[in-house]
Amino acid sequence: MKGLVIFLANSIFWISVHFLSGFISHIIKPEFYSIENFIFKPRRWELNGKIYTRIFLVRLWKDKVPEAGELFKINPFNKKRLVSKDEKYLERFLLETCRAELSHLLPFIFFPLCILFNPPTGIWINLAYVILANLPFIIIQRYNRIRFNRILKRTKNQ
Numbered sequence: 001m002k003g004l005v006i007f008l009a010n011s012i013f014w015i016s017v018h019f020l021s022g023f024i025s026h027i028i029k030p031e032f033y034s035i036e037n038f039i040f041k042p043r044r045w046e047l048n049g050k051i052y053t054r055i056f057l058v059r060l061w062k063d064k065v066p067e068a069g070e071l072f073k074i075n076p077f078n079k080k081r082l083v084s085k086d087e088k089y090l091e092r093f094l095l096e097t098c099r100a101e102l103s104h105l106l107p108f109i110f111f112p113l114c115i116l117f118n119p120p121t122g123i124w125i126n127l128a129y130v131i132l133a134n135l136p137f138i139i140i141q142r143y144n145r146i147r148f149n150r151i152l153k154r155t156k157n158q
Contacts, residue, residue, distance in 0.1 A: 009117055010126060014107075014133075021106035025099045033098035035149060039105070040098045042146055049146035052139055062140045090152040094145055101141040104134040 035041060045051065052058040107130050114126045
């Protein structure tokens with residue numbers, strides 16, 4: 001019975017965290033979502049996106065994960081596929097990759113709260129969950145942002 005209560009508590013906790021993270025990321029002003037922001041800027045170790053294709057094999061699975069960019073009606077935007085190479089559209093797409101990345105980074109910040117009501121095994125299970133439920137989406141956003149920023153630069157140079 002105690003295990004069931006902990007399972008339900010964790011389920012409610014993570015559902016709440018994911019909705020709260022998505023909501024928070026949608027109410028932050030668009031100016032925060034700059035590719036130059038420390039959180040979102042490309043890193044040298046990303047090798048201009050090659051780490052995502054060579055190590056994480058992102059091209060094999062990125063189209064198989066759900067897209068929730070239109071879940072919140074505050075700033076709906078579908079990131080499932082690139083539909084235009086128009087400069088304004090690409091800029092919005094880049095902003096939305098930053099927003100999506102933040103919504104998947106925030107659960108890591110909330111993770112320590114689950115330590116308060118879990119036994120040691122439960123803490124490890126929750127750590128595995130927060131990594132598996134969020135890291136793939138962060139990888140996709142960073143991979144796409146590098147690619148689409150290249151396209152945007154080419155568009156601006158034409």
